[in-house]
Amino acid sequence: MRELKLMKGNEAIAQAAIRCGADGYFGYPITPQSEIMETLMAEAPWDTTGMVVLQAESEIASINMVYGGAGCGKKVMTSSSSPGISLMQEGLTYLAGSELPCVVVNVVRGGPGLGTIQPAQSDYFQAVKGGGHGDYKLITLAPASVQEMADFVEIAFDLAFKYRNPAMILSDGVIGQMMEKVELAEQKPRWTMEYIEKNHTWATTGKKKGQERRVITSVQLESSVQEEFNFKLQAKYREIEKNEVLYEKIMCDDAEYLFVAYGSSARICQKAIEIARSKGIKAGMLRPITLYPFPIQQLQELAKQVKGMLSVEMSAGQMVEDVRLAVNGKVPVEHYGRFGGTIHSPNEVVEALEQKLIGG
Amino acid sequence: MKEEIIIAGFGGQGVLSMGKILAYSGVMQDMEVSWMPSYGPEMRGGTANVTVILSDEKISSPILHEFDTAIILNQQSLDKFEPQVKPGGMLIYDGNGITKHPSRKDISIYRIDATEEAAKMRSSKTFNMIVLGGYLKVKPVVEIENVIKGLKKSLPDRHHHLIPINQKAIERGMGIVQTVQELVQA
Amino acid sequence: MADTYTIISPENLVYKKTDLLLDNVMHYCPGCSHGTVHKLIAEVIDEMGIQESTIGIAPVGCSVLAYNYIDIDWQEAAHGRAPALATAVKRLMPDKIVFSYQGDGDLAAIGTAETIHACNRGENIVMVFINNGIYGMTGGQMAPTTLPGMPASTCPTGRDVKRDGNPLKITELLAQLPGTCFVTRHSVHTPGNVRKTKKALRKAFENQLANKGTSLVEVVSTCSSGWKMTPVQSNKWMEENMLPYYPLGDIKDE
Numbered sequence: 001m002r003e004l005k006l007m008k009g010n011e012a013i014a015q016a017a018i019r020c021g022a023d024g025y026f027g028y029p030i031t032p033q034s035e036i037m038e039t040l041m042a043e044a045p046w047d048t049t050g051m052v053v054l055q056a057e058s059e060i061a062s063i064n065m066v067y068g069g070a071g072c073g074k075k076v077m078t079s080s081s082s083p084g085i086s087l088m089q090e091g092l093t094y095l096a097g098s099e100l101p102c103v104v105v106n107v108v109r110g111g112p113g114l115g116t117i118q119p120a121q122s123d124y125f126q127a128v129k130g131g132g133h134g135d136y137k138l139i140t141l142a143p144a145s146v147q148e149m150a151d152f153v154e155i156a157f158d159l160a161f162k163y164r165n166p167a168m169i170l171s172d173g174v175i176g177q178m179m180e181k182v183e184l185a186e187q188k189p190r191w192t193m194e195y196i197e198k199n200h201t202w203a204t205t206g207k208k209k210g211q212e213r214r215v216i217t218s219v220q221l222e223s224s225v226q227e228e229f230n231f232k233l234q235a236k237y238r239e240i241e242k243n244e245v246l247y248e249k250i251m252c253d254d255a256e257y258l259f260v261a262y263g264s265s266a267r268i269c270q271k272a273i274e275i276a277r278s279k280g281i282k283a284g285m286l287r288p289i290t291l292y293p294f295p296i297q298q299l300q301e302l303a304k305q306v307k308g309m310l311s312v313e314m315s316a317g318q319m320v321e322d323v324r325l326a327v328n329g330k331v332p333v334e335h336y337g338r339f340g341g342t343i344h345s346p347n348e349v350v351e352a353l354e355q356k357l358i359g360g
Numbered sequence: 361m362k363e364e365i366i367i368a369g370f371g372g373q374g375v376l377s378m379g380k381i382l383a384y385s386g387v388m389q390d391m392e393v394s395w396m397p398s399y400g401p402e403m404r405g406g407t408a409n410v411t412v413i414l415s416d417e418k419i420s421s422p423i424l425h426e427f428d429t430a431i432i433l434n435q436q437s438l439d440k441f442e443p444q445v446k447p448g449g450m451l452i453y454d455g456n457g458i459t460k461h462p463s464r465k466d467i468s469i470y471r472i473d474a475t476e477e478a479a480k481m482r483s484s485k486t487f488n489m490i491v492l493g494g495y496l497k498v499k500p501v502v503e504i505e506n507v508i509k510g511l512k513k514s515l516p517d518r519h520h521h522l523i524p525i526n527q528k529a530i531e532r533g534m535g536i537v538q539t540v541q542e543l544v545q546a
Numbered sequence: 547m548a549d550t551y552t553i554i555s556p557e558n559l560v561y562k563k564t565d566l567l568l569d570n571v572m573h574y575c576p577g578c579s580h581g582t583v584h585k586l587i588a589e590v591i592d593e594m595g596i597q598e599s600t601i602g603i604a605p606v607g608c609s610v611l612a613y614n615y616i617d618i619d620w621q622e623a624a625h626g627r628a629p630a631l632a633t634a635v636k637r638l639m640p641d642k643i644v645f646s647y648q649g650d651g652d653l654a655a656i657g658t659a660e661t662i663h664a665c666n667r668g669e670n671i672v673m674v675f676i677n678n679g680i681y682g683m684t685g686g687q688m689a690p691t692t693l694p695g696m697p698a699s700t701c702p703t704g705r706d707v708k709r710d711g712n713p714l715k716i717t718e719l720l721a722q723l724p725g726t727c728f729v730t731r732h733s734v735h736t737p738g739n740v741r742k743t744k745k746a747l748r749k750a751f752e753n754q755l756a757n758k759g760t761s762l763v764e765v766v767s768t769c770s771s772g773w774k775m776t777p778v779q780s781n782k783w784m785e786e787n788m789l790p791y792y793p794l795g796d797i798k799d800e
Contacts, residue, residue: 006380006387006395006513024638052637057663061630064623064660068603068631071621074638094624178422179380179395181387193639204619204635206599206642215613217604217622270420345425 005182009149009175012182013079013105014039016153017051021188023074024052026065028084031117032173033107036079049190059084063091063104070100071216073196073203075157079105081173082123083114085131092166093132096233097218099202101160103153104138105169107176110314110341118341119173121263124318127170128292135230137237139167139244140291142262146180154185163240164202170291172314174264174343246289247298251277255284257357258302259349260323261312262288265337269312271346276353283353291319296326303330308357312349313337332357361391361416363501364424366441368409369433369454374488377514378431379410382492384510385502386414396422407436414501431495438462448543452495462540469540470498477536478529486529493533504530564592570614575682577777579767580609582734583676586744587647588616590751600643601635603628605657607649608682626657629664632671643754645672651681654716655690661716668725668759672750675717675764679788680772690714693791698772713791717764721798728753728761729798733789735768735781742794758800766792 007015014036017025027037037055045051052069056062062078069076080088085106095102106127110120127140139159143149149171156167197205207213220226248266251273252258259269266287276283286302288295303309308331311320317335324333336352338344344352365382369375379395386393396411411427413419430441432453442462445451450468456475472494478487496502502510507530511523566588574580591600597618604612606625613620623631628646636644653661653675664671680698681687688698688705691713695704705713721729728750732743743765750761766788768780775783 004387006384006393024634026634052634054633054637056630057659060627061633061660061663064627064630065634067623067627068621068634069638071631072601072635072638076634076638090624091627098622174396174422177397179383179393180419180422181393204601204621205639206601207617207619208598213613213617214619215622216620217613219610219622264423268421268423271424272421274420343423345423346421347425 003183005184006179007146007182008035008177008179009143009146009171010035010107010177011039012146012150013153013169014043015184016150017077018043018045018049019185019187020154020157021049021075021190022051022077022153022157023190024054024065024069024076025078026054026056026062026069026076027078028056028059028062028080030081030084032109032119032176033079033081033105035176036105049187051190059087060091063088063095066102066104067091067095067098067100070095070102071098071204073200073205075191077103077105077153079107081107081109082111082120085123085126089126089132092138093130093134093136094218095166096136096138097134098216099164100166100216101157101164102166103156103160103169104166105171108170108172110339116341117173119177119264119314119343120339120341121172121265121313121337122315122318122339123170124291124313124315127168128294128322136233137165137240137292139163139165139240140170141167141246142170142289142291143175144263144266144287146175146178146182149175150182150184159244163236165236165240170263172264241293244290245293245295245297247295248287248289249298250285250287252284252286252302254282255302255305256282256307257284257353258306258309259283259285259312259353260288260299260309260319261285262291262319264343265312265314268344268346269349272349272353275346275350279350281350281353281358294322294326299323299326300330303327306331308332308334310353310357311335312344312352314343315339361414361501363414363429363499364427365412365414365429365431366409366424366427366444367412367431367433368407368437368441371408373408373433374485375408375433376410378488378492379412380514381507381510382412382414382502384513385507388506388509388513389502391415391502392417392419394419394422407434409437409441429495429499431491433491435459450498452491452498452537454491465541466543468542470494470537471540472533472537474533477532481529481532483525483529486526489526489529490533490536493530494537496530497534497537564588566592566597566617568615568617572615573611574608575771577768577770577780578608579678579734579765580676582740583674583743583765583767584612584615586734586740586747587645587674590744590747591616591618594748594751596643596751599641600645603632603635603644603646605646605648605652607652609647609649609676610683612647626652626655627660628652629657629660629669629671629673632673633664633667633669636669636671640670643751645674645751647674648676649682650675650677650679650689650691654714658716662720662723665720665760665762666723666725668727670754670757670759672754673760673762674747675762676767677764677792678767678769678772679713680769682769682772686772690716691792693787696787715792717762717792718797720762725760726762726798727759727800728796730762730796731764731766731792731794733766733784733794735784739794764792766794
């Protein structure tokens with residue numbers, strides 16, 4: 001067995017990035033995720049794998065460096081927390097519009113505005129509905145443990161390159177700052193230029209004689225061409241929705257009430273299930289692992305079985321809208337969550353279930 | 361076995377690192393562990409606390425509202441966390457600067473005068489290891505050899521020469537912990 | 547009278563456009579400086595034999611479609627972000643040649659931070675800066691480099707420095723930064739100036755091959771449509787008004 005290490009979620013992201021053969025990281029410090037760049041700088045991967053790590057002048061510059069690197073067919077990533085991710089929205093829509101793969105990590109903190117540095121899940125809409133202008137989507141993964149923080153880096157890169165689309169790891173201050181045991185993957189070599197030139201023929205690696213020049217762009221002045229391109233994007237998103245839904249079902253077999261929760265809230269709900277069941281309430285949980293694509297079908301199936309669903313999120317109620325859309329009125333769907341940097345405790349979640357759905 | 365612990369005190373008392381060493385000791389003992397700090401401005405001189413969970417099974421929530429054990433290093437933390445100890449649980453506290461002592465009757469209470477002992481040892485930095493020793497004496501959730509392995513893992517190589525003095529501090533803590541009230545286990 | 551078809555033969559050839567300049571019809575207005583600068587860049591890349599390793603970064607502005615005209619790999623950046631793209635492309639592929647091509651709004655207004663920090667880090671890239679003192683593509687609005695008193699659609703009575711601030715001499719500013727190795731200002735309104743600009747561009751690309759840091763070539767340019775003048779009037783107006791404020795020549799050459 002490989003060595004188990006105890007580390008923070010943020011450190012796990014950095015270690016996993018190096019080990020999966022990432023070519024570049026470009027970032028700007030912001031709490032609670034600065035350990036990602038700090039760990040990368042301390043590890044100095046440029047001496048070992050050749051990975052480039054650069055502190056940019058802003059999140060705007062970071063995401064545009066990611067654009068430049070992605071355009072070369074390289075595995076590049078950035079990370080930030082909520083206010084910084086807001087600044088990156090311009091870059092993200094350009095990346096989606098130019099069909100470029102990259103990984104963006106958001107270790108969410110409470111907002112709006114400068115907000116708080118404490119954990120939150122109030123960037124759900126921004127992550128799964130696009131975030132910037134235009135019709136586009138980010139593949140969005142929600143890790144619920146430090147191990148998943150590590151594992152999802154490579155999964156996110158794989159999905160990003162498979163669909164030539166940005167992928168976001170939507171984490172939060174709990175998962176970023178907590179320490180758990182992690183088993184890191186073996187070091188993988190970075191892609192060679194030969195590999196990139198052969199497999200990513202769209203990448204700007206220098207136009208060879210007799211080759212068509214490659215242009216990475218998102219501008220189509222002709223609206224009919226732009227519409228055509230949008231049809232192509234939408235077809236891609238339908239493929240993603242068909243193929244890439246990831247979720248976890250916990251204690252669902254006999255469940256009468258369902259928590260729907262992701263990330264740290266899913267961890268809290270696991271404890272809430274234990275408490276609820278000790279009180280005789282048959283609770284279970286659907287944990288979406290991909291927030292986009294969303295596990296719509298699985299929720300529709302569960303709606304046939306349960307008496308009600310409680311969307312538990314550290315926000316004023318964002319994912320609950322997608323749960324309601326999926327369930328389409330079949331069963332009552334309520335929201336519970338503390339927000340603005342406050343975290344709900346497992347017993348508060350059980351109380352909310354009793355009050356909002358069971359009627360106690 | 362599952363032990364849910366809150367360690368709370370001032371920033372600078374080694375609250376987070378005590379939690380980390382305890383968590384690493386659990387890793388060395390093949391347990392599941394989680395270490396969840398309250399982070400932020402509190403880290404700089406205000407209150408600091410960390411939730412550590414050691415368990416034989418997969419850990420669900422790293423965020424808790426009640427604890428098996430509270431390790432308390434100042435008055436504010438005592439006021440805040442004494443009510444959050446599960447009935448039948450335990451509280452261990454450093455008596456330094458405490459004016460309002462714990463008063464619950466349904467928990468076991470231990471006192472360890474680690475600040476005083478660290479001053480006697482002329483090694484204020486081992487304060488948190490004295491406390492850890494006291495806790496492990498009362499509740500030996502991890503073996504000392506695994507604590508030493510945990511220390512090795514969590515200290516950078518350049519600080520490995522400090523392991524013997526930390527070990528001594530743990531042993532001292534085991535020696536000086538006092539029982540205030542002990543519930544008889546049913 | 548000689549048949550013209552007998553004159554058009556290889557042995558009579560005195561000038562030929564470089565193959566790197568594509569046959570796409572340029573969208574630029576008559577008299578615009580972009581076409582000339584595009585041609586010079588294409589010639590320099592061709593003459594240096596670096597077509598296969600050069601990657602251009604196009605801006606937002608009139609030259610947003612620059613990639614339609616020079617036969618190399620291109621990336622088109624968001625407004626002002628070309629230096630950030632160029633930074634990553636060069637750092638991830640250090641053996642490639644990377645240049646950004648930006649207008650005044652792009653380089654000196656919305657992208658000021660990216661410009662300054664790329665230069666300050668001494669990114670080993672070439673930045674080509676087209677300064678015509680106006681926003682051409684969006685229809686003649688005031689630019690960071692619009693001269694005092696010069697009219698634009700968002701300052702119809704002329705730039706009022708009390709209200710709008712002063713024109714930004716960003717090139718002089720960038721020359722202060724230790725990361726830049728070559729900072730120079732040129733124009734392409736006379737054959738002599740065209741030749742000097744080409745020489746400067748060649749030097750900038752050679753600096754990159756020599757790993758010397760950031761080279762910035764500003765080209766003071768005309769915008770007949772935005773200025774509402776004929777091309778000839780524009781050249782004259784530029785000489786009389788722009789060049790005194792933005793004097794030509796090397797500002798830094800290390």
